[in-house]
Amino acid sequence: MTAEAPSALTEDDRHQTTWRARVTASLADTVFGVIQLDISPRAYELHATDKLGAMMLGG
Secondary structure, eight states: OEEOOOEEEEEOTTOOEEEEEEEEEEETTEEEEEEEEEEOOOGGGHHHHHHHHHHHTTO
16 A cells, blocks of 8 residues: 655634545555545544544443
8 A cells, every 4th residue: 555645635714734645555566446535633523522422322
């Protein structure tokens, strides 16, 4: 697997930048698949998501 260097896309209202990276899966010069990953660092959203997940699991 190889990944290209991520490129900056846009900022959200909290000035967090979303990044895009292209990842290629290949073996012996044969490409089996290519995906694009959008990476959005939004740690401020995790607390609410984790709490909701715990509530759904009875925690």
